[in-house]
Amino acid sequence: MSEATGTARVKRGMAEMLKGGVIMDVVNAEQAKIAEDAGACAVMALERVPADIRAQGGVARMSDPDMIQKIQAAVSIPVMAKVRIGHFVEAQIIESLGVDYIDESEVLTPTDYTNHIDKWNFKVPFVCGATNLGEALRRINEGAAMIRSKGEAGTGDVSNAMTHMRTIGGEIRRLTSLREDELYVAAKELQAPYALVKEVAETGKLPVVLFTAGGIATPADAALMMQMGADGVFIGSGIFKSGNPAQRAAACVKATTFFNDAKVLADVSRGLGDAMVGINVADIPVPHRLAERGW
Amino acid sequence: MKVGVLALQGDFREHLKAVADCGHTPVDVRRVSELHEVDALILPGGESTTIIHLAQNFALFQPIRDAIAQGLPVYGSCAGMILLADRIVDGVKDQKTFGGLDITVRRNAFGRQVDSFESDLTFNGASLHAVFIRAPWVEQIGADVEVLSTAADHAVAVRQGNLLATSFHPELTEDLAVHRYFFEEICKGR
Secondary structure (H helix, E strand, C coil), X not given: CCEEECCHHHHHHHHHHHCCCEEEEECCHHHHHHHHHHXXXXXXXXXXXXXXXXXXXXXXXXXXXXXXXXXXHHCCCCEEEEEECCCHHHHHHHHHCCCCEEEEECCCCCCCCCCCCCHHHCCCCEEEEECCHHHHHHHHHCCCCEEEECCCCCCCCCHHHHHHHHXXXXXXXXXXXXXXHHHHHHHHHHCCCHHHHHHHHHHCCCCCEEEECCCCCCHHHHHHHHHCCCCCEEECHHHHCCCCHHXXXXXXXXXXXXXXXXXXXXXXXXXXXXXXXXXXXXXXXHHHCCCCCCC | CEEEEECCCCCHHHHHHHHHHCCCEEEEECCHHHHCCCCEEEECCCCHHHXXXXXXXXXXXXXXHHHHXXXXXXXEECHHHHHHEEEXXXXXXXXXXXXXXXXXXXCCXXXXXXXXXXXXXXXXXXXXXXXXXXXXXXXXXXXXXXXXEEECCEEEEEEECCEEEECCCHHXXXXXXXXXXXXXXXXXXC
């Protein structure tokens, strides 16, 4: 029996299994258990949630391997971890821990302001953020097996996530309306490889799973992103920076499955207590915005 | 035939497409009323803990168990195999399943995602390209269970009466052999 590991199909297929689910940021084993019990389809292990990175400042790096392994030991669901943009040695370290997915993330401080990681060199699959279709296709060209639209992480303000989902969706719809001889210029304008542009024009969707992230704080936010065409959602600070994490986590899981059912959404939105206080994206000076990191 | 796919979480869209490609009518199942409409049910890949959590919260758990007991043909891939198993090892504490298949399944038996693989194997006598993702295997089978495929010396496709389960994901390939087997060998005449 010949076996092939680390193929594009098993990397992309792993993301297919996460669809319709919620991936939650957790900083320790207890939070990871709460997330699993609430029905999270995966957890993102990190030392500081984006809201704290924002508040405390400084350089944000990959997490301590000890902390990641404690979380791996605590739950049976997939565990993801973040590395800095372009920091391929952090990625080598995280891969060696047997983490199920790596997030090359703008939430951490970037390492390389020109290149992202060559993700084809790894067996572990990568998810990367994108604000538009060209950025998404550049990441897929580098080997990303899953894309998440970027929002403004750590704010609880879902407006940027909305903008980016509309942009990506709109650019995909535009490609499907072009003549075949117009796709060459479309590829030039998107700054993306022609082969991927042609594939999106033919299928009307990305070649990998598209989640959404950044600023999602309520079940209604999660359902909004699903109605906008996301395959699933990442919730970072929104759960464990709220008044009642276990209940809010379970409510967001239900809202992501029943995103089209206003009655269910009303039921799960009742009595959740305080949502994270949040920051309006418009109040954050442009140099401090995370979504704009990535090239 | 109306074939439901449990659409709580996971790759249910790929199974819905495979159902349509086989010439049957796909139905998303999220509610008891939708369950009662279908002639057969598919449990997709995904996270078994998430799917069970949602099934319990939305009052689908007991109705699916009852439907299995009453002979509804059900096929489960990967997480779906775990959900059909009577016994699981390496699950979360007290992890529940719909059950019905007299097998013991080990969760994530082939390892973590870096160990996920694709491979050629034999299914019901024919060659098949199979995709395994954080896949379970069957550790022990009851007397009435028929093994249809093996990989690494473990059963990875099994059948018992109205139930079929695979460790791998035929819905991620273009090959419809497993879905066809389910419709032609298990659903027929029910």
